[in-house]
Amino acid sequence: MRITRRHFGAGLAALGLSACGGGLTAPGQTGADSGGLPADLRPVPNAAYDAWVANFRGRAASSGISQSTLSAAFRGTGYLPGCVKRDRNQTEFKRSLEDYLAIAASDERISKGRAAFARHNGTLRTLESRYGVQAEIICAIWGLESFFGERRGDVPVISATSTLAFDGRRGAFFEKQLIAALKILQNGDITPSRMTGSWAGAMGHTQFIPTSYQAFAVDFTGDGRRDIWSEDPTDALASTAAYLEKNGWSRGVRWGGEDPSGTLQPQPGGPRFAVTRNFGVIKRYNNSDAYAIGVGHLADRIGGAGPLRASFPPDANGLTKDDRIALQQRLTARGFDTGGADGVIGPNSIEAIRAYQSSRGLPPTGTPSPELLRSLG
Template sequence: MTSRIAFTLVVLAGLASCATETSVPAPPAAASAAAAGSEDGPQRRFADWVAALRESARAAGIDEATLHLALDDVHYLPQLIERDRAQPEFTRTPWAYLDSAVSAPRITLGQDKLAQVREEAAAAAARHGVPPSIVVAIWGIESNYGSQYGDIPTIDALATLGFEGRREKWARGELIAAMKILQGGDIGRERMVGSWAGAMGQTQFLPSVFLAYAVDADGDGRRDIWGSMADVVSSTANFLARSGWRAGEPWGVEVQLPPGFDVGRADGMLRQPAAQWAAEGVRAMGDATLPEIADGAILLPAGARGPAFLVGANFRTLLRYNNSVNYALAVGVLSQRLEGGPGVQAAWPRELPPISRTQVLQMQETLARRGFDSGPADGVMGPATRDALRRYQRSAGLPPDGYPTPELMDRLLEPGDSPPR
């Protein structure tokens, strides 16, 4: 949440941490890797997989004591495989996401938490240049201010996901990183817990990200993102600072677009100073002056019918923590609510239903057949798909906002196509 790989790993963690965590109880001792060798089926194969992992970890410099601590009683948790495969069919609309992530109870509790950790967060801000409200907003969204960061043993979770095989290379790397954390003495195995996807602590770092960004801010010789608030806020701020956060610049601002604005210019790639956008008639809500943003882009998270935002480099840094526009927008809006500022003021197009992955998949296939290539059809509404949709909208004389609506998808279908379900 170093290289781009680290950012990708944070994305995977953020996806798992957005939902409320459910405890997955450890199976009985007979299910451990040590006992599994006498059993048939997955448990025996899991024991063999762990044995091979042990050799890889030893070659990576993990000592014998740590190998025993981490792997002698590692458990296979089949419940996690079910969760990993259970992808929701319908995508969440921006307003549904923000209704939950920036709810009134979360704002009220967050204001109390911001006051409670003000000293630690101010110290982190002085060191890293990231405002306390941004760090506390991430804390609130990732774990509801530390109350829901998960209680699944990280080693068990990652071993289960690695054994399943879909992301084996990634999971092996994270397991070795987790063992390096144990070997370094930052945390004991019993306290190394988190989400089902291996993200740990109050702001949900994966082990490799912990190694790269975690900070011992309280000076006790350990980097503790589970129990030390000084370490939690400083580690989170350190990640953002080293990922491109610009001190003194806002994440963004809600704006009013001038009449006749070409919504096709709100593609994220057209970046220019706020003063240039202002010269073109873009204004902050209430006709206020735009804040200074060096390379701002117009964001229309719900298309031309919804609110508009001018976002800059710091918004893109939030995307490196979790590569979701809804997530980054929720962090920004929650941070300003914690400081007593406004929420989203323009109306969302709540009458529009959510789009399913099946619908997006068929839309991608149809766009490709009609000459608007969006890359591999995967059912995910990413930048390439939005760009292809904009190109189709322009060809059809429609506002090119790149936002899929049921009406647009019906229009896109060719004669003979089956309507998406």
């Protein structure tokens, strides 16, 4: 049986916004350097949750979890309403491949990726030799999952997984993650206070959920702990390489690449890609063509390659990427801050458009258009 990492929750995953280990962290996402959790990701009193935890302790004990582990793990934890809200309201908004790659392989991410690759070159090359996975691919996954360790998530994993197990929408799945997390604590790999991650329990530099950690994490440093949370990313990077190797990575084979005769064209009118079986292995990490292309393209850029050669067609609103960048720049110049000009129309740009439309007495639709661009001069 093949085991998948099962991404769910934080960041921009696949072609849409799904949150947590999932695929693509973006500026502004709460993480290890956030300076504090949002109010709804802090424990609040909930008698029903407390009763559920009391009943769960018996099930945990029958799974081999000691009372001392349970006591330590649940000390200071509690119900996190924000986890339930995020789980129930994952947006169905879809990004185009062009937008996805604009974030996945942004100038900032490429620059940080090349710097991180240079800092950890020895480790990455050693992992490439040991597991057969291209060093740039390992680094690119690190970049998409946690922005090279800057956004690992700071939500207590026991609180997050127990809250979602109690909630019940995916109760059996999250109870399994909770049991796995407790076994990780019992094994001594991490302490409860340091076991943090996304709102859905994905952990560390490369966002492993607890069951995947159990199956694939490795102690590459040899200190007796599989520490994917440490400032030193070695164990996390090695665990990712081990994951890919065990899921069928072919040594010496590229992921694929842009090719006019390629058969994969995720966005009509956009670039075509020829892919290899290793493309499918990357999708074992996150089952999305966009994610796998994002990893592969970011890896290529980290390695020194240039941008994609083919262009993308205008979007559904009739705007090219250059048009969207110009729109953002003109809005910001007029005092309607879009939070940057990358050509990706996200929440900040939509709010800026609405504010501008309202100032002109227009319906505040938040929709970009050629007419809107022209009105900005």
